[in-house]
Amino acid sequence: MVISDLKQTCPRCEGSGHQPGFTALGISQINYDGRCPACRGRGFTLTELGQDVLKLLRPFIEEMIRGDRPQSAPLPRSEQSA
Numbered sequence: 545m546v547i548s549d550l551k552q553t554c555p556r557c558e559g560s561g562h563q564p565g566f567t568a569l570g571i572s573q574i575n576y577d578g579r580c581p582a583c584r585g586r587g588f589t590l591t592e593l594g595q596d597v598l599k600l601l602r603p604f605i606e607e608m609i610r611g612d613r614p615q616s617a618p619l620p621r622s623e624q625s626a
């Protein structure tokens with residue numbers, strides 16, 4: 545598996561991440577923050593496989609960000625029952 549399996553160049557902005565405006569229902573509109581709405585300015589989108597991998601990794605990433613295990617799920621303390 546390589547990284548290009550997980551992400552692809554955004555087809556809407558062609559990887560630039562910027563889009564000054566867009567056309568909706570035949571009317572030209574200003575895109576106020578200038579970022580591509582399809583990739584939110586990243587210039588790439590996740591493939592289906594990339595989204596699956598993200599879903600798989602998200603709990604681990606969130607745990608790393610918190611830096612500890614959740615308070616609501618303490619480890620069982622079986623040694624104290626003896």
Ligand SMILES: [Zn+2]
Pocket residue numbers: 554555556557558559560561562580581582583584585586587588
């Ligand atoms: Zn884009």
